[in-house]
Amino acid sequence: MKFFNVKTVEETFSLIDEKISKINGTETCPLKEALHRVLAEDITAKENVPAFDRSTVDGYAVFARDTYGSSESMPGFLTAAGEVEMGEEAVFPLSRGNAIYVPTGGMLPPNSDSVLMIEHCEDIGGLLNTYRQVAPGENVIRAGEDIKAGETILKAGTKLRPQEIGALASLGVREVPVYRKITAAYLSTGDEIVPYETESLETGQVRDINFLTVAGLADEWGIDVIYGGITADEYGEFSERARELYERADCLILSGGSSVGAKDYTTEVIQSLGEPGVFVHGISIKPGKPTILAVADGKPVIGLPGHPASAMIIFRLFGERILKRLKGEDTGSRPERIYARITKNIASSPGRSDYIRVRLTETEGEWWAEPIIGKSGLITTLVKSDGIVEINSAKEGISQGDYVPVILST
Amino acid sequence: MKFFNVKTVEETFSLIDEKISKINGTETCPLKEALHRVLAEDITAKENVPAFDRSTVDGYAVFARDTYGSSESMPGFLTAAGEVEMGEEAVFPLSRGNAIYVPTGGMLPPNSDSVLMIEHCEDIGGLLNTYRQVAPGENVIRAGEDIKAGETILKAGTKLRPQEIGALASLGVREVPVYRKITAAYLSTGDEIVPYETESLETGQVRDINFLTVAGLADEWGIDVIYGGITADEYGEFSERARELYERADCLILSGGSSVGAKDYTTEVIQSLGEPGVFVHGISIKPGKPTILAVADGKPVIGLPGHPASAMIIFRLFGERILKRLKGEDTGSRPERIYARITKNIASSPGRSDYIRVRLTETEGEWWAEPIIGKSGLITTLVKSDGIVEINSAKEGISQGDYVPVILST
Numbered sequence: 001m002k003f004f005n006v007k008t009v010e011e012t013f014s015l016i017d018e019k020i021s022k023i024n025g026t027e028t029c030p031l032k033e034a035l036h037r038v039l040a041e042d043i044t045a046k047e048n049v050p051a052f053d054r055s056t057v058d059g060y061a062v063f064a065r066d067t068y069g070s071s072e073s074m075p076g077f078l079t080a081a082g083e084v085e086m087g088e089e090a091v092f093p094l095s096r097g098n099a100i101y102v103p104t105g106g107m108l109p110p111n112s113d114s115v116l117m118i119e120h121c122e123d124i125g126g127l128l129n130t131y132r133q134v135a136p137g138e139n140v141i142r143a144g145e146d147i148k149a150g151e152t153i154l155k156a157g158t159k160l161r162p163q164e165i166g167a168l169a170s171l172g173v174r175e176v177p178v179y180r181k182i183t184a185a186y187l188s189t190g191d192e193i194v195p196y197e198t199e200s201l202e203t204g205q206v207r208d209i210n211f212l213t214v215a216g217l218a219d220e221w222g223i224d225v226i227y228g229g230i231t232a233d234e235y236g237e238f239s240e241r242a243r244e245l246y247e248r249a250d251c252l253i254l255s256g257g258s259s260v261g262a263k264d265y266t267t268e269v270i271q272s273l274g275e276p277g278v279f280v281h282g283i284s285i286k287p288g289k290p291t292i293l294a295v296a297d298g299k300p301v302i303g304l305p306g307h308p309a310s311a312m313i314i315f316r317l318f319g320e321r322i323l324k325r326l327k328g329e330d331t332g333s334r335p336e337r338i339y340a341r342i343t344k345n346i347a348s349s350p351g352r353s354d355y356i357r358v359r360l361t362e363t364e365g366e367w368w369a370e371p372i373i374g375k376s377g378l379i380t381t382l383v384k385s386d387g388i389v390e391i392n393s394a395k396e397g398i399s400q401g402d403y404v405p406v407i408l409s410t
Numbered sequence: 411m412k413f414f415n416v417k418t419v420e421e422t423f424s425l426i427d428e429k430i431s432k433i434n435g436t437e438t439c440p441l442k443e444a445l446h447r448v449l450a451e452d453i454t455a456k457e458n459v460p461a462f463d464r465s466t467v468d469g470y471a472v473f474a475r476d477t478y479g480s481s482e483s484m485p486g487f488l489t490a491a492g493e494v495e496m497g498e499e500a501v502f503p504l505s506r507g508n509a510i511y512v513p514t515g516g517m518l519p520p521n522s523d524s525v526l527m528i529e530h531c532e533d534i535g536g537l538l539n540t541y542r543q544v545a546p547g548e549n550v551i552r553a554g555e556d557i558k559a560g561e562t563i564l565k566a567g568t569k570l571r572p573q574e575i576g577a578l579a580s581l582g583v584r585e586v587p588v589y590r591k592i593t594a595a596y597l598s599t600g601d602e603i604v605p606y607e608t609e610s611l612e613t614g615q616v617r618d619i620n621f622l623t624v625a626g627l628a629d630e631w632g633i634d635v636i637y638g639g640i641t642a643d644e645y646g647e648f649s650e651r652a653r654e655l656y657e658r659a660d661c662l663i664l665s666g667g668s669s670v671g672a673k674d675y676t677t678e679v680i681q682s683l684g685e686p687g688v689f690v691h692g693i694s695i696k697p698g699k700p701t702i703l704a705v706a707d708g709k710p711v712i713g714l715p716g717h718p719a720s721a722m723i724i725f726r727l728f729g730e731r732i733l734k735r736l737k738g739e740d741t742g743s744r745p746e747r748i749y750a751r752i753t754k755n756i757a758s759s760p761g762r763s764d765y766i767r768v769r770l771t772e773t774e775g776e777w778w779a780e781p782i783i784g785k786s787g788l789i790t791t792l793v794k795s796d797g798i799v800e801i802n803s804a805k806e807g808i809s810q811g812d813y814v815p816v817i818l819s820t
Contacts, residue, residue, distance in 0.1 A: 031606075031622070032622060032625075035626045035629055047611075049789075050616065051611050051613070051615075051616075052613055052614065054616075056717075056785065056787055085601070086600065086601045086602045086614075086643070087600070087601040087602030087603075087614050087615055087616075088614045089612070089613035089614045090614070104716070105600070105602055105616065105716060105717075106602070106614070107613065107614045141785055141787055141788070145784075145785070145788065146784075146787075146788040146789060146790050147790055153790065153793070154793070161626070161819060162622070162623045162624075162625075162626030162627050162630075162722065163623060163722060163789060163792035163793050163795075163819065164793055165622045165623065165626050166619045166620075166622055166623040166626075166718055166722065166789050166792070167619075167789045167790055167792075167793050169606035169617055169618075169619035169622045170606075170617055170619045170718070170789055172606065172607070172608060172609055172610070172611070172617060174607050174609075190496065190497070190515070191495070191496045191497040192496045192497030192515055192516070193497075196441075196579040196580075196582065196584075197582070197584050198582060199582055199584075200582070201457075201461050201582070202499070203461070203462055203499035203517065204462065204496075204497050204498045204499045204500070204516070204517045205461075205497055206460065206461075206497075206515065207579055207580055207582060208579075209576045209577075209579035209580045210576075212441070212442060212572070212575045212576055212579045213572045213573060213575065213576040214572075215442075215572075216445045216571070216572030216575050216576075217572050219445055220572075233496065306514065306515060307466075307515075308576055308580070312572065312573060312576065338748035338749070338777075339748070339749070339775065339776065339777065365749065365813060365815070366749065366813075367748075367749065374555075374556075375466065375551055375555070377466055377551055377556075378551070378555065378556040379459075379556060379573060379576050379577045379580055380556050380557055380563070380577055382573035382576070382577075383563070383564070383573050383574055383577045385573075403775060403776075405775070409571060409573070
């Protein structure tokens, strides 16, 4: 058996990025079911959006220079020479000295280069009085101004938010190549753990609540979790159940094993699943030190601490990164944390990252983070919290009023 | 027909809070399916969590005063008097001068008041050498310290996040009273609009992309949207389709109608659905001015502008508030925006709220918001954005380096 050193949070993230690769397996998904799926290929536009020059206002398509000098006090005059119908092709080109009515979103007549808003002119029996001048391109969206044919509009690894779905729809894309959905499996260990549905507890028993918090977070990341039940602290049973679940899923999550027996078994069981095995065994973090991370033949295995609050924080920090990498998602730059000012001094040991649950309040354009009192094992501290403040391992603590990063809870 | 004044953003939010009430209708939902549902009743704890005094570490349950004065250089001595098994009741009380081994999560023996970590003592043939002193309560979670029997732990209106589900599971709650799910219905209007699946467009036509962006956002708020198709700019058909969809759903969303005909009809159609009708007709906002908000016999009706980007921003701002109020959710204090520093000066008209799409980048512990260049009608401006900066109506603009609120996109 290998020996492991406790890793810092920063080392743990680097190791995750190094060890966890995306799954194989892509599929084609109808666009209307593709929300929050991850693109498996770059998407190139096959046409321009918009497909034609459009007006962004109700008004008159003109030659901009025909309006130069027009003002309220010195109107110009043009000939109102017809109208473009909504949804119809504008076939008749505009001639100098003329103006053609175009509704918002309507097509610009050939030759016209701008639109004078209806509020800035007046059609008096076919003579259009113009009270303002416009510049070329004003109130117009050019063909291809939103998306140009041939342009790569979305890259592989992009999670499809509503706006990406909209952009794809504007191109007439009906189905998209995405990574297949992934499934995780969850197993609780511990002689004291009973199903959460247990109506009345015997003394010494505790309900298994980590499954629901883990499955809830995974659901928010678009991942289903198979419930594998609770195994007793007995190597044979634990190992067999873990193996069976590992085979059925893309990722195995083990919770608990807070008793000494289970602690011993967990590493051994994980090492037996496949190579290269455990790469993080203990993280210099509070709460959540006894975390185990592994890869067994390409499938990640996450050993969570048993305390519900610790398990949730660890899963939020490292489980999310692991599962998003596994599902092919680019975990790049979108902000998942904000900055707030801490309301109290908090001490921390250098070399260890601390995660402090906080309630956020907004005061005069700033967020203030108020630490939640209570031992780290308490699930209610998370219920009361809006997020967690990170004190990274380089710091010896933070002082009242300091700006601190807050990882928001959902 | 009534006349309407354009409302400010602040007035619009106040009117929404005044006019939109939560739906009638609650149901009982199994806890494991209750993620993101909204509680319809306060939840009171029926038991203590934990149910018994637990150790938070592997160690020895002791009388704290028996350890006073112990240190590495001057160890104390206690008698190692047995062990508590995980998940078992600790029946034998602790006597003075003794220590009983308890695993993490195990039950404390009667009389003991604290736990000395295993790292801080050594069992030498039944004689426990203690190298540190502990304080009463150290390394112990008391019965009821997380949740006290009789305590209201969650209030009606709470959206159930993973941690709330966990807290309920810890109490053995198997089902919860929630508001029923709500459904919205969506109808596009406009002669130029064709289904988004349309493979090739005729000149002048535009694909209907607002349905997918609206349904995508609603999905993130836990709401299904029925697609009602596209209606031509013809009062009879528009009115009939709107009425039919209004009857089938809890909220009606109308998109587009950017042509003059549709603009006229939309208000009339909405007013015909029920009392009191339209309460916002035009908002002093950019983009999204031609927004219509109404209540018809208790059901909200949202008239979105036709431009895809405007429609999405309006729906994110006002649609979310309307739908969350409708589904009974407390829209209280959880942060949905962050503060960032703007990278450029941006002018704005006083009296109008501007929403600027931005990309966020993190530099030395601060978020910087970089405005996205491009006309407001372009859907790709939202694809490139991480959020939208609000310049409220009291301001004449913002200057480079100013802290500004950013509403994050998902």
